[in-house]
Amino acid sequence: MTVTATATATATVAASASDSGDLEERIRRTPDRFRVLTGDRPTGALHLGHYFGTLHNRVRLQELGVDVFVLVADYQVLTDRDVAERLTEITEGLLLDYLAIGIDPARSTIFNHSAVPALNQLMLPFLSLVSVAELGRNPTVKDEVAHSRQSAVSGLMFTYPVHQAADILFCKGNLVPVGRDQLPHLEVTRTVARRFNERYGTVFPEPEALLSAAPLLLGTDGTKMSKSRANSIALAADADETARLIKGAKTDAERHITYDPEGRPGVSSLVLLAALCLDRDPHAVAEEIGGGGAAVLKRTVTEAVNSAMAPIRARRAEYAQDMGYVRSVLRAGNERANAVADATLAEVRAAMGGVL
Structure with a gap:
């Protein structure tokens, strides 16, 4: 051929x-x-x-x-x-x-x-x-x-x-x-x-x-999320580890939060992660955070991830007992x-x- x-x-x-x-x-x-x-x-x-x-x-x-x-x-x-x-x-x-x-x-x-x-x-x-x-x-x-x-x-x-x-x-x-x-x-x-x-x-x-x-989720360093790059949030991570990883995630200097995957990949990936966990549109999530800046964005993402993953983590812990x-x-x-x-x-x- x-x-x-x-x-x-x-x-x-x-x-x-x-x-x-x-x-x-x-x-x-x-x-x-x-x-x-x-x-x-x-x-x-x-x-x-x-x-x-x-x-x-x-x-x-x-x-x-x-x-x-x-x-x-x-x-x-x-x-x-x-x-x-x-x-x-x-x-x-x-x-x-x-x-x-x-x-x-x-x-x-x-x-x-x-x-x-x-x-x-x-x-x-x-x-x-x-x-x-x-x-x-x-x-x-x-x-x-x-x-x-x-x-x-x-x-x-x-x-x-x-x-x-x-x-x-x-x-x-x-x-x-x-x-x-x-x-x-x-x-x-x-x-x-x-x-x-x-x-x-x-x-x-x-x-x-x-x-x-x-959609593509970026790692906490702004590059492709990967098992080998130490930039991911594992399904097995607990609430505290998740909060720590999200707190250290890469954003940018602009305070007003928008969803712009091309222009603001790090910020947009965090917005998308929250939106996926909340089953909402990422533009709506970004608009709601607005001028709250990276601190509010990361708090929103942390709460959304921990809430969405809580049942999965509970089942995982239960299976791990047997x-x-x-x-x-x-x-x-x-x-x-x-x-x-x-x-x-x-x-x-x-x-x-x-x-x-």
Whole structure:
């Protein structure tokens, strides 16, 4: 496939995602026809950016009746790190967050990479379906390589999109919540599915992109909120820590508070955070604060966040009292994921003539 063809294919996915005005209606009408694969790398604590960006949407889809698979991507920690540090601790933190926000293990499947061998075994045939050139020009991989913590690019980093294809296709996921920056990854998955089906017979769906409309929350330093930048407010943070972090958040010298994401990103991100927690329009929140300045803004944000997160924190603390149950949720999810992966791998082997 040429560079032009790749760009065209990626644009096709983007257009398909943006033009699918009926996608939400189809989900609501026939949720049982959809299976979602989503998840997180266990590289640090989940934060408010994750909550408003993706986590609450997982619960929404679950409540609609969609079959949701939530992956703790422990193998993918090694894409840009030499070692997986504090893996058990961070994984258990993710599990607590998932349960606290409302992921129901009776209706959704929480599992991790390392516990599902058949999923990872799909990497071999999938890698045979894409070229080195195609992987090398993937813009998301280029960005991840640029920000990698490793001195050299590992093979796992290079093949990251194909590993994600295995994540999605092992359970025949046909709906993937993504931001626009992740569309090139999803196009690799669609390409793998299409080429496998053309070469060996139809086994996999070509998943659709469910584009996130979530606004971007900045970290307390005014840059992208990130687990690795020490600029986020963790879901596990208590009220006092939340107040301390918000108090230190970057604003600007202008006293009158307005909502202007382009001109006043730090101030506007705080206004947006309060608005999301209060379920209000950010312009109205800014207008209400008006000349109160940064002090009133930060007090408003602190009260809004602590009020909105209080029920989640209470549930998290309750689950933390019974880690045996929490670990059992992952074991049960791994069992289901293994059954699904084994069945898919059996189909793949049969389609390929038993060579795998």
